[in-house]
Amino acid sequence: MSDSSSSKSNRRQRFLFIIIVFLYWFSMYIYVPILSPYIEHLGASYTVIGIILGVYGLVQILCRLPIGMGSDYIKKRKPFIMLGIVACGVSCLGFTLTEQLGWTLAARAMAGVAASTWVVFTVGFATFYPKNEVSRAMSMMQFTMVIAQLSSMMISGYLVETYSWKVPFVLGGIVALIALVLSCFLKETQEDETRVRMSVKDLLPVMRDPMLFKVSFLSILAHCVLFITMFGYTPNQALNLGASKNDLAWLTLAFMVPHAVATLFAGKYFLTRFGEKVTLIVGFVGSAIFTWCIPIADDFKWLCITQIFNGFAQGLIFPLLLGKSVATIDYSKRATAMGFYQAVYAIGMFIGPFVAGWANSVWGLEGGFRLGAIVAFCASGLAFYWMGNNEQRHEVA
Numbered sequence: 382m383s384d385s386s387s388s389k390s391n392r393r394q395r396f397l398f399i400i401i402v403f404l405y406w407f408s409m410y411i412y413v414p415i416l417s418p419y420i421e422h423l424g425a426s427y428t429v430i431g432i433i434l435g436v437y438g439l440v441q442i443l444c445r446l447p448i449g450m451g452s453d454y455i456k457k458r459k460p461f462i463m464l465g466i467v468a469c470g471v472s473c474l475g476f477t478l479t480e481q482l483g484w485t486l487a488a489r490a491m492a493g494v495a496a497s498t499w500v501v502f503t504v505g506f507a508t509f510y511p512k513n514e515v516s517r518a519m520s521m522m523q524f525t526m527v528i529a530q531l532s533s534m535m536i537s538g539y540l541v542e543t544y545s546w547k548v549p550f551v552l553g554g555i556v557a558l559i560a561l562v563l564s565c566f567l568k569e570t571q572e573d574e575t576r577v578r579m580s581v582k583d584l585l586p587v588m589r590d591p592m593l594f595k596v597s598f599l600s601i602l603a604h605c606v607l608f609i610t611m612f613g614y615t616p617n618q619a620l621n622l623g624a625s626k627n628d629l630a631w632l633t634l635a636f637m638v639p640h641a642v643a644t645l646f647a648g649k650y651f652l653t654r655f656g657e658k659v660t661l662i663v664g665f666v667g668s669a670i671f672t673w674c675i676p677i678a679d680d681f682k683w684l685c686i687t688q689i690f691n692g693f694a695q696g697l698i699f700p701l702l703l704g705k706s707v708a709t710i711d712y713s714k715r716a717t718a719m720g721f722y723q724a725v726y727a728i729g730m731f732i733g734p735f736v737a738g739w740a741n742s743v744w745g746l747e748g749g750f751r752l753g754a755i756v757a758f759c760a761s762g763l764a765f766y767w768m769g770n771n772e773q774r775h776e777v778a
Contacts, residue, residue, distance in 0.1 A: 431738015438730025643696025
């Protein structure tokens with residue numbers, strides 16, 4: 382095959398991969414804004430809602446590292462990519478088949494399996510780019526993920542309001558099926574054999590890195606707050622204020638757009654002028670304040686305003702922690718460090734909604750949001766003590 386033909390084929394594969402990534406995240410997030418209200422509609426207590434929401438993170442804790450290492454071991458990405466897509470479809474299908482809470486728990490757990498394959502998606506897509514363009518590849522993947530999440534979450538409330546609770550799940554399953562068919566046309570690429578692959582023996586020395594431990598713990602707390610609020614119980618609060626299910630699109634927009642803006646632009650602006658420590662503290666304190674204000678908002682408009690600022694504040698946190706997770710790690714161990722980091726922050730996806738569900742059962746929805754605010758405030762204190770000036774000067778150097 383000529384270089385021209387090879388380049389053309391490579392471009393087609395990149396385009397196909399991006400479409401599949403979009404459909405993968407669309408299928409996984411199409412029902413997220415209505416999931417907590419739907420489970421409440423089935424008659425579940427807030428404690429049970431917390432368990433069902435939290436199992437998504439629990440499965441990722443258990444599956445992310447094994448999937449990443451398994452993919453490295455057999456030196457193939459496509460089977461695990463297809464596994465993730467199938468898991469998306471099975472998750473959606475599980476919600477449509479029955480309204481029993483046990484099966485609802487199993488369906489959400491399957492979504493956790495799907496999300497656990499994301500590390501393979503990122504590694505697989507990077508193989509279509511030369512080494513010096515990997516950052517560009519990751520930016521494209523991140524952008525596609527955000528667009529897919531936003532577009533899918535925007536329409537879920539409308540689908541429920543116009544048709545029924547089941548329609549978002551049905552649409553998610555159809556989208557996953559389309560993605561699965563398209564994935565059959567993906568080609569495995571020849572990876573760089575010199576790349577150090579993730580292995581169990583590499584984990585222990587990586588886990589001992591002080592900065593990785595600190596940012597992983599802060600990321601656990603940040604994900605606790607995220608999965609207590611927008612990806613947890615904020616839609617319930619909106620419906621309690623009299624919002625329609627269709628109005629959940631505006632709630633999603635209020636949170637996700639500032640969140641994306643902060644992720645793409647404001648983090649760099651804040652870092653340049655104020656440094657890592659101040660940026661993290663501002664993000665966590667802002668999240669604490671506006672999470673605390675969620676139950677204070679007495680109508681839907683004010684709730685959306687809290688989400689604008691909360692989305693922006695949380696958007697400052699995640700990219701900074703992601704970058705810091707590998708900042709002090711040797712280049713050859715960064716894939717292992719990233720796999721560990723992604724597995725560890727899933728703890729927050731589990732603990733956050735689970736504990737908040739218990740708090741909601743005792744004190745109402747206000748209890749869970751208060752808990753989230755306290756977690757964010759504690760994280761700001763840890764950022765103050767952990768992100769010292771000496772470490773910052775070391776990073777700049």
